Amino acid sequence: MVKYNIIIVAFLCLLLASPIHGQIIVDERAILIPDRDDTAQVNADISFIVDIDENNMEKSEYKLDISNQENYSIEGYIEIYMEFIPETIEVLVDGKKADIITQEESYTNSRYRVKIDIAPESDIIVEVDYKILKTPQQWNVGLWALQYHYNSPINLQFSSKKEDYIRTYSKYDGKITLGYEPSKLSCSNCISEGKTITVEDSDYFYVNWEKKRVPYRAGILYLVMIFGIMYYLVKKSR
Amino acid sequence: MSIIGSLRKTIDSCIEAVKDDKYLKIALIILLFAFFLGYSMRFFDFTKSPIMGEIGVIYPIHQEAFPYYMGGIAIQSDMAGSSRYDRISESPIDFLYVMRNNVISAVLLVGTGVLLGIPTVVFTFLVGLSAGASIAEVLEFAGLIVALKTIFLLTTYVIAVALSASIGIEVGSAIIRYFKDNRFEIDRKIYDKAIAVIIIVVINIILQYVLLVM
Numbered sequence: 080m081v082k083y084n085i086i087i088v089a090f091l092c093l094l095l096a097s098p099i100h101g102q103i104i105v106d107e108r109a110i111l112i113p114d115r116d117d118t119a120q121v122n123a124d125i126s127f128i129v130d131i132d133e134n135n136m137e138k139s140e141y142k143l144d145i146s147n148q149e150n151y152s153i154e155g156y157i158e159i160y161m162e163f164i165p166e167t168i169e170v171l172v173d174g175k176k177a178d179i180i181t182q183e184e185s186y187t188n189s190r191y192r193v194k195i196d197i198a199p200e201s202d203i204i205v206e207v208d209y210k211i212l213k214t215p216q217q218w219n220v221g222l223w224a225l226q227y228h229y230n231s232p233i234n235l236q237f238s239s240k241k242e243d244y245i246r247t248y249s250k251y252d253g254k255i256t257l258g259y260e261p262s263k264l265s266c267s268n269c270i271s272e273g274k275t276i277t278v279e280d281s282d283y284f285y286v287n288w289e290k291k292r293v294p295y296r297a298g299i300l301y302l303v304m305i306f307g308i309m310y311y312l313v314k315k316s317r
Numbered sequence: 318m319s320i321i322g323s324l325r326k327t328i329d330s331c332i333e334a335v336k337d338d339k340y341l342k343i344a345l346i347i348l349l350f351a352f353f354l355g356y357s358m359r360f361f362d363f364t365k366s367p368i369m370g371e372i373g374v375i376y377p378i379h380q381e382a383f384p385y386y387m388g389g390i391a392i393q394s395d396m397a398g399s400s401r402y403d404r405i406s407e408s409p410i411d412f413l414y415v416m417r418n419n420v421i422s423a424v425l426l427v428g429t430g431v432l433l434g435i436p437t438v439v440f441t442f443l444v445g446l447s448a449g450a451s452i453a454e455v456l457e458f459a460g461l462i463v464a465l466k467t468i469f470l471l472t473t474y475v476i477a478v479a480l481s482a483s484i485g486i487e488v489g490s491a492i493i494r495y496f497k498d499n500r501f502e503i504d505r506k507i508y509d510k511a512i513a514v515i516i517i518v519v520i521n522i523i524l525q526y527v528l529l530v531m
Contacts (some may be wrong), residue, residue: 089359095363201420220366221362221365222360222362222457294360294453296457296464300453
C-alpha cells in the first residue's frame with residue numbers, strides 16, 4: 080500500500096514539474112495579455128455627473144473623449160448595460176444624435192449599443208445622457224435598508240481590419256451625488272464625502288451603499304401579533 | 318337548490334368534523350409558531366430573502382406574488398406614475414406550477430405521516446416559517462390589492478396545510494399506537510378531513526391561478 084502511495088506522489092510531482100504544464104500557462108498568458116508595444120491603442124477619457132435623487136431617480140451625463148492614436152481607422156461599439164429599463168436615453172456622437180441599437184430590454188437587464196467609427200489619428204466626442212429608476216439589489220432585499228450598487232454602465236469595444244486586438248485605456252473622472260444620506264457606503268477607486276462620491280483618474284470604480292428605511296406596513300402586522308400574544312398571555316395568567 | 322343544500326351540509330359536516338380535533342390543534346400551533354418566527358426573522362432582517370421562497374412545494378404563493386411586488390421594491394415611494402412598475406416582469410408561473418405545488422404539498426404532509434408523523438411536523442413548521450417570511454415582504458413592498466389577495470390566499474392555504482398536517486400527525490400517532498398496543502385504530506373523522514382537504518386544495522389551485530397568475 081505504501082509503495083502505491085509513493086508511486087502516486089512521484090507521478091503527481093512529475094506531472095506538476097513537467098515542461099508541458101509550464102508551457103500551457105505561459106501560452107495562455109501570451110494570449111490574454113498581448114505585448115503593449117505591438118498592440119493598437121484607443122484612449123477614452125470619460126467624465127460624468129450622476130445625480131440620484133431621494134426617489135432613486137438617476138440622471139446621468141457621460142462624456143467620452145475617445146482618441147484613436149493609430150494611423151488607420153478603428154470601428155467599435157459603445158455598449159451601455161443597465162439593470163432596468165431607462166426612462167430616457169440619448170447618445171450624441173460629435174454633437175449628432177446617434178442610432179441606439181437595443182440588444183436587450185427588460186426590467187432586470189437592459190443592453191444598448193451605439194456604433195462608432197474613428198478616423199486615423201483623430202478624436203470623437205460621445206455624450207450619453209439617460210434617466211433611469213435606480214433599483215436596489217433584488218437578491219438581498221432588507222426591510223430596514225435596501226442595498227444599491229453603482230458602476231459605470233459604459234463599455235467600449237473596438238476592432239480594426241488591421242489589428243486583431245485593440246487595447247482600450249479608459250480613464251474615469253466624475254461625481255455621483257445622492258439625494259439622501261447613504262449608510263454603509265463602500266467605495267472602490269473613489270472618495271466618498273457625505274452624499275458625494277468623487278472618482279478621479281481611475282480606470283474602474285464601483286460604489287455600494289444602503290438606503291435606510293422603516294418597514295411601517297410590515298411593522299403594523301408585527302405589532303398586532305405582539306399585542307395578540309401579550310393579550311393571550313395576560314388572559315391565561317389570570 | 319338541492320346542490321347548494323348538499324354543499325352546505327358537506328361544509329357543515331366538515332366544520333363539525335374538525336371541531337375539537339387535537340391533531341388539528343397541534344398542526345395549527347406548529348404553523349402559527351413557525352409563522353411568527355418566520356415573520357420575526359424577516360421583519361428584523363435576520364434573513365434578507367424569504368426563507369425557502371424558491372421552493373414552491375413549501376409555500377407556492379411566494380413565487381406567484383413575487384413578480385407583482387418587485388416594482389414596489391424598486392420604487393420605494395408613492396411616486397407619480399408608479400403604476401407602470403406594478404408588475405415589472407411576466408410571471409414565469411403557469412397553471413402546472415400552481416397545481417403541482419398545491420397537490421404535492423398536501424400529499425407530502427399527509428403521506429409523510431406514515432413515518433411516525435415526524436416529517437409532517439417538520440414540513441408544517443417549514444410552511445409556517447416560509448409563509449411568515451414571505452408575507453412580511455409582500456406587505457411591505459406590494460400594492461394594497463396584491464397584499465390583500467396574498468393574505469386571503471395565505472389563509473386558504475393555511476387551512477389546507479393545517480388539515481393535511483393534522484391527518485399526517487394522526488396517521489403517525491396511529492402507527493405509534495400500533496407499535497405499542499398492536500392495534501391500528503383511526504378515527505372516522507379523518508375521512509371527512511381528507512375530503513375537506515381535497516376540496517380546499519382544488520379551490521386553492523383555482524383561486525391562486527385566477528388571483529395571482531392569470
